Amino acid sequence: MNAFFDKLSPLFNIAARIFMSAIFINAGYGKIGGYAGTQGYMESMGVPGMLLPAVIFVELIGGLALLVGFQTRLAAFLLAGFTLLSAVIFHWDWGNQQQAIAFMKNLAITGGLLMFVQYGAGKFAIDKR
Numbered sequence: 001m002n003a004f005f006d007k008l009s010p011l012f013n014i015a016a017r018i019f020m021s022a023i024f025i026n027a028g029y030g031k032i033g034g035y036a037g038t039q040g041y042m043e044s045m046g047v048p049g050m051l052l053p054a055v056i057f058v059e060l061i062g063g064l065a066l067l068v069g070f071q072t073r074l075a076a077f078l079l080a081g082f083t084l085l086s087a088v089i090f091h092w093d094w095g096n097q098q099q100a101i102a103f104m105k106n107l108a109i110t111g112g113l114l115m116f117v118q119y120g121a122g123k124f125a126i127d128k129r
Contacts, residue, residue, distance in 0.1 A: 013122030017066055020112055024063030024079060028056045045090055058082050066116065069125020076116035083110045 005012075031038045031052065039049035058078065065075035087106035093099035121127040 010123035013119075014124045016112070017069060017072075017116070017121065017125075020109070020116070021063040021067035023109065024059040025067070028059030028063060031056050031059070047089060069121030069127050072121035072125060072127050073117050076113040080110045080113035080117065083113065 035052065039052050042052060042055075043049045059082075062075045062079045062082070065071055066079065083106050087103045087110075091099045091103035091106060094103075
């Protein structure tokens with residue numbers, strides 16, 4: 001059974017990069033369309049709204065780098081830190097079940113990103129060229 005999974009490993013890796021990067025690309029793009037609302041939410045949580053362009057940059061560029069496998073370990077490391085920080089700032093309300101679930105989701109995403117930090121982009125990536 002190991003040989004089966006070993007043969008499919010490059011496909012699993014690219015699928016994981018596609019799925020993981022989609023979270024960040026979609027979030028960054030959505031923040032552009034809902035700029036004022038996102039900025040207001042950030043400020044209501046004590047985060048300066050002027051940081052929103054940096055947030056969008058991290059999500060879009062980090063997500064795209066992860067997608068194509070460019071500087072994958074660095075991109076995944078930065079996205080992991082960003083995701084963990086976002087969990088603590090925006091989802092640390094254990095009395096609210098939705099926020100507790102969002103916090104745990106961010107932890108799971110951070111764990112997945114740390115796997116990319118450890119193992120890299122895989123076979124089908126710019127990093128391998």
